[in-house]
Amino acid sequence: xxxxxxxxxxxxxxxxxxxKEAFEVFDHESNNTVDVREIGTIxxxxxxxxxxxxxxxxxxxxxxxxxxxxIRYEKFLPVMTKVLQERRYRPIPEDVLLRxxxxxxxxKRGFLTKExxxxxxxxxxxxxSQEEMEEMLSAAIDPESNSIxxxxxITMMVIDxx
Amino acid sequence: MGCSxxxxxxxxxxxxxxxxxxxxxxxxxxxxxxxxRQHYALTxxxxxxxxxxxxxxxxxNFFTFMLENFTPSRKxxxxxxxxxxxxxxxxIKDRRDYVGLIDVPDSYEGPRLExxxxxxxxxxxxxxxxxxxxxxxxxxxxxxFETRKLLKQMPNFTHVKTSxxxxxTVCGDLHGxxxxxxxxxxxxxxxxxxxxxxxxxxxxxxxxxxxEVLMILLVSFLVYPNDLHLNRGNHEDFxxxxxxGFTREILNKYKLHGKKILQILEEVYTLLPIxxxxxxxxxxxxxxISESTDLNLLHRLERSKMRSVLMPxxxxxxxxxxxxxxxxxxxxxxxxxxxxxxxxxxEQLSKHEWEQIVDILWSDPRGRKGCYPNTSRGGGCYFxxxxxxxxxxxxxxxMLIRSHECKHDGYEICHDGKVITIFSxxxxxxxxxNRGAYIRLGCGMNPRFxxxxxxxxxxxxxxxxxxxxxxxxxxxxxKERIISRKTDLMHAFQLxxxxxSGKISIAQWAFSMESILGLNLPWRSLSSRLVNIDKSxxxxxxSSFQDVHIEKPVKEVHSTLIETLYxxxxxxQIIFNVIDSDHSGMIxxxxxxxxxxxxxxxxxxxxxDSQVDALANxxxxxxxxxxxxxxxxxxxxxxxKYEKLSTSEAS
Numbered sequence: 096x097x098x099x100x101x102x103x104x105x106x107x108x109x110x111x112x113x114x115k116e117a118f119e120v121f122d123h124e125s126n127n128t129v130d131v132r133e134i135g136t137i138x139x140x141x142x143x144x145x146x147x148x149x150x151x152x153x154x155x156x157x158x159x160x161x162x163x164x165x166i167r168y169e170k171f172l173p174v175m176t177k178v179l180q181e182r183r184y185r186p187i188p189e190d191v192l193l194r195x196x197x198x199x200x201x202x203k204r205g206f207l208t209k210e211x212x213x214x215x216x217x218x219x220x221x222x223x224s225q226e227e228m229e230e231m232l233s234a235a236i237d238p239e240s241n242s243i244x245x246x247x248x249i250t251m252m253v254i255d256x257x
Numbered sequence: 258m259g260c261s262x263x264x265x266x267x268x269x270x271x272x273x274x275x276x277x278x279x280x281x282x283x284x285x286x287x288x289x290x291x292x293x294r295q296h297y298a299l300t301x302x303x304x305x306x307x308x309x310x311x312x313x314x315x316x317x318n319f320f321t322f323m324l325e326n327f328t329p330s331r332k333x334x335x336x337x338x339x340x341x342x343x344x345x346x347x348x349i350k351d352r353r354d355y356v357g358l359i360d361v362p363d364s365y366e367g368p369r370l371e372x373x374x375x376x377x378x379x380x381x382x383x384x385x386x387x388x389x390x391x392x393x394x395x396x397x398x399x400x401x402f403e404t405r406k407l408l409k410q411m412p413n414f415t416h417v418k419t420s421x422x423x424x425x426t427v428c429g430d431l432h433g434x435x436x437x438x439x440x441x442x443x444x445x446x447x448x449x450x451x452x453x454x455x456x457x458x459x460x461x462x463x464x465x466x467x468x469e470v471l472m473i474l475l476v477s478f479l480v481y482p483n484d485l486h487l488n489r490g491n492h493e494d495f496x497x498x499x500x501x502g503f504t505r506e507i508l509n510k511y512k513l514h515g516k517k518i519l520q521i522l523e524e525v526y527t528l529l530p531i532x533x534x535x536x537x538x539x540x541x542x543x544x545x546i547s548e549s550t551d552l553n554l555l556h557r558l559e560r561s562k563m564r565s566v567l568m569p570x571x572x573x574x575x576x577x578x579x580x581x582x583x584x585x586x587x588x589x590x591x592x593x594x595x596x597x598x599x600x601x602x603x604e605q606l607s608k609h610e611w612e613q614i615v616d617i618l619w620s621d622p623r624g625r626k627g628c629y630p631n632t633s634r635g636g637g638c639y640f641x642x643x644x645x646x647x648x649x650x651x652x653x654x655x656m657l658i659r660s661h662e663c664k665h666d667g668y669e670i671c672h673d674g675k676v677i678t679i680f681s682x683x684x685x686x687x688x689x690x691n692r693g694a695y696i697r698l699g700c701g702m703n704p705r706f707x708x709x710x711x712x713x714x715x716x717x718x719x720x721x722x723x724x725x726x727x728x729x730x731x732x733x734x735x736k737e738r739i740i741s742r743k744t745d746l747m748h749a750f751q752l753x754x755x756x757x758s759g760k761i762s763i764a765q766w767a768f769s770m771e772s773i774l775g776l777n778l779p780w781r782s783l784s785s786r787l788v789n790i791d792k793s794x795x796x797x798x799x800s801s802f803q804d805v806h807i808e809k810p811v812k813e814v815h816s817t818l819i820e821t822l823y824x825x826x827x828x829x830q831i832i833f834n835v836i837d838s839d840h841s842g843m844i845x846x847x848x849x850x851x852x853x854x855x856x857x858x859x860x861x862x863x864x865x866d867s868q869v870d871a872l873a874n875x876x877x878x879x880x881x882x883x884x885x886x887x888x889x890x891x892x893x894x895x896x897x898k899y900e901k902l903s904t905s906e907a908s
Binding site for chain 2: 105108109112113116117119120121123124125126127128135136137138139140143144145146147186187191192194195196198199215216219220221222223227230231233234252255256
């Protein structure tokens with residue numbers, strides 16, 4: 096029993112250290128605050144994949160009563176610890192991602208044209224900003240065919256992350 | 258309009274929305290992780306850079322230690338000591354005599370400057386450097402002499418006024434990056450009477466075109482002395498140049514006259530103004546301030562006496578001016594031809610004055626209140642927003658503009674808008690590491706920021722390529738750091754490995770890495786790229802050293818010795834360079850041995866003198882009693898297992 100408790104405490108300490116590391120990298124002034132616009136990046140860098148809507152809700156939990164544009168570490172730590180402990184916002188598995196592309200590929204050709212990809216990403220779901228769209232295109236689109244072979248793209252991205 | 262068809266349509270569009278959400282969610286996660294990796298790489302570069310600077314400052318302690326424990330006499334004292342005692346500049350003759358002795362051959366196709374310089378000379382120089390030509394030593398020396406003459410007339414702080422029709426542009430560190438300077442002039446126009454500039458220090462070192470950048474700035478200064486303002490940075494220091502590349506660049510590009518150039522450059526640095534004050538409201542200095550910053554004192558002191566951050570004032574025992582004596586406080590000198598102790602005090606800054614300048618050139622702003630020693634860099638301090646307010650209020654100033662720290666976006670504002678950091682060398686650590694920026698200021702207006710990035714390709718590579726390149730570069734230098742502390746790290750790991758399994762927890766690994774290397778890095782986030790971790794989250798600690806090793810120049814040498822020499826390579830480089838006062842690249846074996854003994858004592862290095870001696874002899878770098886120290890130091894380099902041979906040699 097005592098051993099289990101020790102293990103729990105150790106695991107908790109590890110979570111805290113991980114969260115602190117991720118937070119500190121963006122804490123430019125070394126005063127335990129980060130710009131609110133970086134919170135999404137920090138949460139995602141810890142391996143979670145909240146949707147924009149879920150991110151918005153999380154933000155509400157960590158912001159001050161009167162938003163200052165900065166998020167303090169003291170407020171962020173407990174919220175993020177719970178997220179990690181409850182294993183919320185798990186990342187999308189590769190096969191689910193592949194199926195999503197296949198859904199959008201009505202004609203089942205194995206690729207999407209640039210125009211189709213832009214249309215879906217900027218008009219459906221939680222639309223991309225122009226910057227996000229341009230960045231995805233720069234890596235995904237094959238300039239010769241002006242299309243994205245999504246299977247290859249996914250494989251490449253997975254390798255890059257590992 | 259039947260129910261069935263619209264419900265299938267609804268189902269279809271629902272599926273599409275869901276699919277889009279999945280892809281967007283995944284992409285945002287991936288993009289965020291890329292950005293985080295980019296920031297980690299930047300953190301690695303910065304930590305190592307500052308740790309290096311800290312090592313540099315420790316060298317200063319070594320020099321002081323040497324001076325305090327050495328009894329100089331004419332015969333025995335090493336060149337190092339006499340060099341460090343030198344307080345007056347060598348008698349450099351008048352320009353006419355000195356420069357006139359150097360001929361420019363007819364075959365020289367580079368730019369020919371005409372004194373007095375005019376704006377056509379600036380244009381000529383820019384064009385020539387774009388064609389990668391090298392300016393002849395004759396002109397380099399001419400420019401340096403004229404600059405020295407002009408700077409001697411200038412006060413410690415330049416006071417500048419702007420007007421609605423005359424804005425001023427402030428640029429930060431350039432560090433020998435010529436392309437960034439070209440880009441600034443392209444975007445913002447050349448300096449002129451209507452387009453004044455302030456360049457806030459660190460023009461040289463690290464980049465490969467320090468001399469070209471310096472020449473452009475000095476020529477522009479000579480043409481527009483009232484509109485082109487230069488502030489001294491911590492790298493405008495002949496000792497810093499020995500370590501960070503400028504000395505080497507000059508000796509490579511100017512094989513015949515490099516030494517002359519270095520000599521006069523040393524003096525020109527000390528004459529650069531400490532700072533600029535704009536409209537009596539904005540203080541522009543390179544590093545920062547401390548709580549004791551005294552602008553009145555800084556205005557008064559003789560800045561030409563500040564030779565190097567590694568040469569703090571020597572304390573003198575005034576009572577025994579005629580004896581050679583070893584004392585705890587300091588050393589007395591009397592050897593003829595040397596400066597007398599009574600003169601020494603007038604030739605140096607007081608300790609207080611010296612520290613005031615070091616603070617200005619080396620300090621960094623931080624969020625924490627108060628003023629603390631800058632432990633990362635080893636000099637200057639960290640100053641908080643309260644210090645900023647206090648000092649600015651004391652002198653009725655509104656803002657501080659400084660440089661000295663690389664910022665991801667080229668600039669950063671902190672301390673409630675009162676402190677701006679401006680950094681003008683884009684891609685400073687690596688392609689894609691950061692943007693450069695400059696500020697335009699007009700009286701009464703808010704400062705405007707302009708950002709840019711120099712790219713070698715016509716269009717930017719995708720984000721993940723850039724992050725990859727930066728990450729690989731950062732991990733590479735981190736691994737070199739790691740291997741240089743292998744013995745101490747192994748010791749720390751084994752201490753925690755009670756079961757001798759070869760594995761420890763991530764927490765133990767991270768703690769060991771941080772405490773031994775002294776680098777405050779996100780070790781857990783980096784762990785996957787540095788070590789092998791098994792399924793239960795334990796680290797195979799020996800894998801910290803895989804893929805990397807220090808090349809042994811000679812097989813029989815002990816690994817610990819190799820590791821130590823590799824680790825202190827940069828410090829040794831400086832010491833050798835200082836001893837080698839005629840820049841020949843050689844020092845005598847005698848000098849080498851003496852210096853090594855002192856070094857070993859001060860740094861508490863546990864290596865037998867005989868081992869080093871044997872090594873130097875075995876390497877057989879020279880048979881006439883001299884050692885080519887550049888060759889000696891080059892022999893210790895790190896080999897990265899998976900890199901091509903051409904890139905694995907020491908820089």
